[in-house]
Amino acid sequence: MREFTLSDIPDQSGKTAIVTGANTGIGYEIARHLAMKGARVVLACRDEDKARDAIAEIAADAPDASLDFLALDLADLDSVARAAQQAKEEERIDLLVNNAGVMMPPLGHATAGTELQFAVNHLGHFALAAQLVDKLAENGGGRVVVQSSIAHKSGNIDFDNLDASKYYARSPFYSQSKLANLLFALELDRRLRAAGSPVASIACHPGVAATELTRHIGFAALFTPVMKIVLNTPEQGAIPALQAATDPEAQGGDYYGPRGLLEARGNTSGRAYATRRARDEALAKKLWERSEELTGIDFRI
Template sequence: MAFIACNMSDQHGRIFLVTGANTGIGLEIAKALAVKGARVLMGCRDSVKAHAAMDQIRAATPGADLAYVPLDQADISSVRQAADQAAAEPRLDVLINNAGIMIPPLARTAQGAESQFGVNHLGTFALTALLLPKLARTDGARVVVTSSLAHRQGRMMWDNLNAENGYHNSRFYGQSKLANLLFMLELDRRLRAAGSPVRAIGCHPGVSLTELMRHLPSWTKPLLPIMRPMFNPVAAAAWPALQAATDPNAEGGDYYGPQGFLEMRGRSGPARVEKHAHDLGDARRLWAVSIELTGVDPQLAPA
């Protein structure tokens, strides 16, 4: 059955960490979880924006159980601090890796990585790895990793991973979103091999007009109102992540996205994973490179 937010069961007693929760899809995820009674840890870079988002949620859902977790995925030291704060919670049921950036000008993280690979993948990898021991204490715990339709065109540029030999913003975005899926699938294989109770599940939001699109070329801006009927409303764009996080029928390694035209919009359900996202060689190489670049090792052997 296709999934929408109202399909979620009661979430009282469960704790979720949602990254990038102060705006766009992350905010919609947090809103939906709060309505169902979950405690939501809102991982955000900006304190002012985070608290404004929390006020917005509480206005709609009085008594919503929320907490701000300072998190900048462009800095592994911030990721470590956020993981420490989340690990101090009584439990952690689900980590929803939603935060990301899309097609910015060339920039680098605090540790020197190309920003899209650094924020979208390395920050996700490090936060997940640091929280796996906490998650493993809760039966049915999940890690949700957000990819994109862009993974279909993405390729790992092993000879130019850090944009030292040239930069094309959309190619590096596609690479980062492919990395998200390679990581999710490899993580789930390793968790299963280790006998862990944690499962990794992927999702993508389709195409939605959010702040993520602020770096689109200026010539595209007049076209957006014309194309709006093809895009996913922001609340609906949150449904795949919510399904991955809460659907009792979801299993490790599943991938969810919109069921409408070209997976761009609509109710959530199983989504298509491109063949190259199943490449075991790339997945293991990415795992090793991620440990090297973050200094964080999940301590999980290959399946």
């Protein structure tokens, strides 16, 4: 498969992209490069001050860009609903990049009492996509891009312990949330195709990049400098999502990621490896139904 680089991003003039978690790290780079290619970019973030700072920085690289802030707290379904309603006021939405996430925090809870990583990384984005999929279909077909992780490979969905009442371990619960992301992206694609929708659902992962996402790791102060030397920069980590969002050859159901060092690094992206569990349609259907129950949202296409 051919390599995809930042220079391969086609002109995005006339398109509108919503990028969650766009104020820092990989999300910031996704937003920045879409803006530099002419897209109107809406930064969907929890912290308005940080988002406004990011907008100012992106504007320095893309002076003519149309940039805006959308208040979004993925741990709060009311916030997700308000954000979706505001987003629907956009003239058009062509790209929904579900990028935001939390990684290995202390035990916390959010949507319907579920553990924080599952609630934010999966359920919040599930709810957001459910409320925007019709808007994405209005202009001939947009794309939903879902950020997963190589951590999905060790993931398992423990439906009997989504609230972590039986046990909690940071890494397994992170892997669970990332498996949920990939299961959702592939199931969404199947449902979109079955419904004849023009919207495409495409998954990606950034490899391992030096970002603020590692702030909850106890040895991050030592780990992050090493990552900056040997693994991906946030800009490199953004390439798979940018390919999923913009590559004319990308199709629904694709999964992109770096190809070097066990998929952990690389300047280019191609089709990434999804485990058998991530491709389990029965598991994906069960996750979808449970996600509807937990969010109270009937996600029909």
